[in-house]
Amino acid sequence: MKRAHREKLQLCDALERIADALPSVDRLKCLGTANVLVPLLRNIHRYEETIIFPAYEAAVQGSNASVASIPRLRAEHIEDECFADEVTEILLAIGHGETxxxxxxxxxxxxxxxESLRRHIAFEREHVLxxxxxPDPG
Structure with missing residues (x-):
């Protein structure tokens, strides 16, 4: 899970560098980021939903915490993947020379x-993990 968070945060940093450089971006960085974005998120989300969330649900049963956040986190995964598709389209267009x-x-x-990805990670670090x-990696 720590590796998954690290990979998502590296992706966020790459997207932030692209956003900061607009309109003069490195087209190869746009293409590279576009090519890893959706597969990375889908793999991490699958891992979270099959391993992390069930472990969280089991742990919650022995505490005073609530599993009410799990449906919200699953919904965020769907939203993130849809948004990632749109971001990928734009990055590919820029990477292929579109103005x-x-x-x-x-x-x-x-x-x-x-920023949405970073908030999701922060919630998982503070509440789920x-x-x-x-332990929180800091």
């Missing part, structure tokens, strides 16, 4: 996406 017409809108989109015995 950045509205850098502000694209930057806003990228920031909305990676400690309950299943994985």
């Amino acid at each position: 950045v017409e509205n850098a502000e809108a694209i930057g806003f989109m990228l920031r909305g996406f990676f 400690p309950l299943i015995g994985i």
Whole structure:
């Protein structure tokens, strides 16, 4: 799980660098980021939903915590993957030479996406991981 968070945070950092560089971005970085974005998220989400969430649900039964956040986290996974598809389309277009017409809108989109991922990670680190015995990596 720590590796999954590290990989997602590296992705967020790459997206932030792209957003900061708009409209003059490194097209190869856009293509590289676009190519890993959806597969990385899908693999991590599958891992969380099959391993982490069931462990959290089992741990919650022995505590005063609630599993009410699990459906929300699952819904966020779906939203993140849909958003990742849109981000991928834009990054591929830029990477293949399309002109950045509205850098502000694209930057806003990228920031909305990676900030959402960072909030999801923060919630898992603060609430889910400690309950299943994985210490906060800091």
